[in-house]
Amino acid sequence: MTERVALGIDVGGTNVKVAFVKEDGTVIAQGSIPTDPARGPERFSLEVAEYAKALAQKNDIVWDSVTGAGVGLAAFMDVDKGWVEESVNLHWYNVPIGDLLSNALGKSVRMDNDANVAALGEVWLGAGRDARTALCVTLGTGVGGGIVIDGRIHRGVSTMAGEIGHIQVKNDGELCNCGHHGCLETLSSATALVRHAKEAGLVGQSEELTAKEVFDLAADGNEIAQVAVADMIHWLSLGLSIGANLLNPDVIIIAGGVVGAGDALIEPLRAAFARDALVRVSRSCTIVPATLGSQAGVLGAARLVFQ
Amino acid sequence: MTERVALGIDVGGTNVKVAFVKEDGTVIAQGSIPTDPARGPERFSLEVAEYAKALAQKNDIVWDSVTGAGVGLAAFMDVDKGWVEESVNLHWYNVPIGDLLSNALGKSVRMDNDANVAALGEVWLGAGRDARTALCVTLGTGVGGGIVIDGRIHRGVSTMAGEIGHIQVKNDGELCNCGHHGCLETLSSATALVRHAKEAGLVGQSEELTAKEVFDLAADGNEIAQVAVADMIHWLSLGLSIGANLLNPDVIIIAGGVVGAGDALIEPLRAAFARDALVRVSRSCTIVPATLGSQAGVLGAARLVFQ
Incomplete structure (x- = not known):
């Protein structure tokens, strides 16, 4: 059975961090690109997807083995709909970022706000194990x-x-x-x-x-x-x-x-x-x-x- | 298939309320007896069990159809162990009330504090459906x-x-x-x-x-x-x-x-x-x-x- 790999995407005000992580928490590849929200969420999604795919290829990660992507960003959002209602940092208002990223990546996407994903990270692999x-x-x-x-x-x-x-x-x-x-x-x-x-x-x-x-x-x-x-x-x-x-x-x-x-x-x-x-x-x-x-x-x- | 019936027990300072409740929330029998914690938790458990069994019989509830009992009481407790650590109202300290009731009833027993079971009740059948x-x-x-x-x-x-x-x-x-x-x-x-x-x-x-x-x-x-x-x-x-x-x-x-x-x-x-x-x-x-x-x-x- 192929091991499941998740794509983590952390959209900060300055950089977008990207990491491929195995189910046991092992990071198999990571990197970042500058955040440029001014170019709009469609362009943003395509650029993140392009970068993630290149990062996967460079690290011999078979794209089909990537189960899905998780996204954290500072925003008010509707998690179920994958919709950013308001992100002051990114100047995004009512943006269906879940669908945009999902289309660009060809993967299912889950999202949550930055404080929540940081908490989840710490409980998974950090101080709150x-x-x-x-x-x-x-x-x-x-x-x-x-x-x-x-x-x-x-x-x-x-x-x-x-x-x-x-x-x-x-x-x-x-x-x-x-x-x-x-x-x-x-x-x-x-x-x-x-x-x-x-x-x-x-x-x-x-x-x-x-x-x-x-x-x-x-x-x-x-x-x-x-x-x-x-x-x-x-x-x-x-x-x-x-x-x-x-x-x-x-x-x-x-x-x-x-x-x-x-x-x-x-x-x-x-x-x-x-x-x-x-x-x-x-x-x-x-x-x-x-x-x-x-x-x-x-x-x-x-x-x-x-x- | 026989319908599952739960025995609810609410231990108040004055009365112990007892009810047999179906999984859809229908109450099929209920009653109460005075709380007399002074006679000790063993005696208390036997009296509650005796009353519950008589109540079941009077209402044609087959005892074997009772899946288990849930107990609410005002106490600090260890829910997993079924242990009352401190109940100021009942003057109970370090009492294995879960086991005592379980033995007396011949049923598995789950317990929680009074505020929690009241909240659960309201969400199940009351204002918080x-x-x-x-x-x-x-x-x-x-x-x-x-x-x-x-x-x-x-x-x-x-x-x-x-x-x-x-x-x-x-x-x-x-x-x-x-x-x-x-x-x-x-x-x-x-x-x-x-x-x-x-x-x-x-x-x-x-x-x-x-x-x-x-x-x-x-x-x-x-x-x-x-x-x-x-x-x-x-x-x-x-x-x-x-x-x-x-x-x-x-x-x-x-x-x-x-x-x-x-x-x-x-x-x-x-x-x-x-x-x-x-x-x-x-x-x-x-x-x-x-x-x-x-x-x-x-x-x-x-x-x-x-x-």
Whole structure:
């Protein structure tokens, strides 16, 4: 019997990552091309398909052995219809990207949003292996979330499940991009950490202060950075405890560049979470850093094919 | 082929409800006996089994046609082991109630906590029929919650999922029984509504002011009652929006005696929820009152057998 191979496609704002992945998680080929959404979704689909086919040929992957393709992208979408309703990054509105890619590839296509496929990737091959209920939270420009239950993404009815970035944790807090106040995203994203540290007077080494740098300065004894980090972790723990009291996960995976801070993030977060969540919830839940980095999306996208 | 019949057992603080239910949801016999946990779990199990067998006989239900039993009770438990770890109501600690009941009945037994079986009952036969993702919130002495995804209870890893009563919605709020501050339970339970109304000076007709009475007084123009009701709905909406942004349910079911207030509760709650939740979450979600009342638990318990 021929081994099944999935094509994973992770459409980011800058690059489209492509990987051929076996059912056991082995990556047999991967690469990327620049994202150029301005040329329109039809052209985009043809270019991705052309690149994927060339990549397969170069790596002796028989195209007929490719079971299907999974696609992750930052968008509001109708997963069942394969329809992108709105992708601010890609400037796509009401685009039947599932059908376009399926026609271009000659394969069936499954899709999901970027936070969900990243969560699925981490549960499949990364920090959440064997998790029964996993909550994956990505700290970046915003705070993204994905829920994986028994190895499958919990999407909810309109692929909006896991939006932990937009739960209110601070009453009468800052206005969020979503139009609400006090969202976790306004307090615990990498962007928020940097903004709050700057507002408090922190000056970095380089022009662009990064979240990782705020952590480093805090470790070096900078009090402004320490306060900003403590505040970010305080609200993150509250948000995670809310998510955990609702979902009772065995694993919470923290992803995003700020994970580079290592124990300086994870240890105080675990301590705060043990205080904030219900005892029976916190004691059956481990908070772990993501391990797949920027590979989580493309691997999770491939995993969609095997579900 | 003989039709399958499930035995549902709902162990409340006052009564044990028992029902024989067909796979299509038809109740073919039901009754109840007083709960007497003081006599110990072995005696309790034998008495419940004796009562169930007599009830079956009286209603011409062939005992061999009973596929199994489902049990709901207010407890922390290990569902897989059939073990009650702690039930404050019943004064049971580390009791293998699953095995005890199974031996007494001569049937396999499945169990879950009261909030979960009530949610399952409402999704099976009540307000949440055909829901893909349902969040059921019971407003009583506390605030209980249950999550049903694709017709099955989402328990999480230690049967704690759905604890929406213990998510913090008010920063630095009142101390809750769970040891944390500002839990939804301290703001939106029936008990909290009554307590807050009394603290604000509301006096009821009878000795014991009920939540329903606070709603009635608000409808009659009593300003203290109106403020208390508005405050309760404000926090409830915030809690539901947090739950909905995480779970993206198609249905939120509100249960408990306070549902008797009807539109005076549901209409302003829907309006607040439409403001508080993400647009794509609120527009794909309906808030509905529970329809099964105190029957939800025993029906949901029976449903466990067919899963």
